[in-house]
Amino acid sequence: MKKIFYLLMIVSLVSCYKENGNLSGDKKDSVIIDSDNINVSILIDLSDRIDPKKNSNPTMEYFQRDTEYIKAIEKGFLNHIKSKKIITYDDQMQVFFNPEPSDPKMNEFTQQLKVSFDKNITKDYFTTVEKRYSELPLSIYQSAIHDGDYIGSDIWEFFRNKVKDYCIKDDRRNILFILTDGYMYHKDSKFSQEKKTSYLTSKLIKSNNLTDSNFKTTIEKNKLGFVKANENLSNLEVIVLGINPEKGNPFEEGVIKEYWENWFKEMKIKNYQLKSADLPSNLEPIILKAISGKN
Structure with a gap:
């Protein structure tokens, strides 16, 4: 009987070691990562893409679509x-x-839109967040x-x-939503390395002869694309909302998405989505699903 008892004790100790990495079985010594906690960021492109005069859309203006996308992101959050349980x-x-925009009120707005939930929050904080993100x-x-x-x-x-400091936290699911038309341009970051660029405009697409169905082959052959901006962003998920190509080139949207996809892959972003400037009612389910993490 003693031999059986000692054998059971040894099996129990080995089991504890495998589970917790130590023979004491003390779980506080093990590292537990709670991937159920999320860190959601929204990067807004305030270029003239939102100008209701220059880029008018009678169905729903693009700035209005953006605000509804943001409400959907807040809803998913x-x-x-x-x-979850409050303690988590x-x-x-x-x-x-x-x-940053020139309007000093913008800083105040972004401060109010920075929200954090921990186990000490009050019930009315949910209402506060909803109100802020609706207004x-x-x-x-x-x-x-x-x-x-x-x-x-300047994406x-x-x-x-900035993305690593601003949008990536340890032991979190880090999700970045980018609200943009898919073109990328800023005078302070306009440069090229060989045939790759830090920007993408409709004019550049035309000059690179990306106007037919062979655009993917042309991109690969001529090594076109965005200059890589970072080395390893594998712990960041990115969802681009609002891609809106200029009219005249039926392949323009495909070129834009190809540029972004290749850029993300170079930076080791594994989980990403690129969505056109659709009506919010169509994109909301996609946004909610992306935040929930459910396939």
Whole structure:
């Protein structure tokens, strides 16, 4: 009987070691990563793509689509929080521009849109977040349109110098939504390396002869694309919303998406989506699904 007892003790100790990495069976010594906590970021392109005069859409203006996309992101974020036990809350969401708009109120808006949930939050905080995300994004777009000085969006520089500090947290699912038409241009980050560029415009697409069904072959053969902005962003998920190609080239949208896809792959972003400027009612299910992480 003693031999059987000692044998059972040894099996139990080995089992504890395999589970916790130590013979004491003390779980506090093991590292537990809670991937159920999320860190959601929204990068807004405030270029003239949102100008209702220059880029009008009678069905629904693009700035209005953006505000509805943001509401859907907020809805998905709060749905995720509500699906968890309060003691596990450790999630956050924030909005970025790059560069910052000239209106000093923008800083105040972004501060209010930076929200964090932990186990000490009160029940009315959910209502507060809903109210902020239903009102402030529209104020941001209205301010940019009223100002009329569209500063553009330096997306390339954001990925080069800020995305790791701003959008990636340890032990989190890091999700970045980018609201843009898919073109990339800013005067302060306009350069090329061989045939790759830090920007993409309709004019560049034409000059590179990417106007027929063989655009993928042309891109690969001539080594065209975005200059790589970062080395390893494998712990970042990216969803681009609002791709809106100029009319005249039926392959323009395909070229835009090919540029972005190749860029993401070079930076080791494994989980990404590229969505056109569709009506919010069509994109909301996609946004909610992306945040939930359910296939």
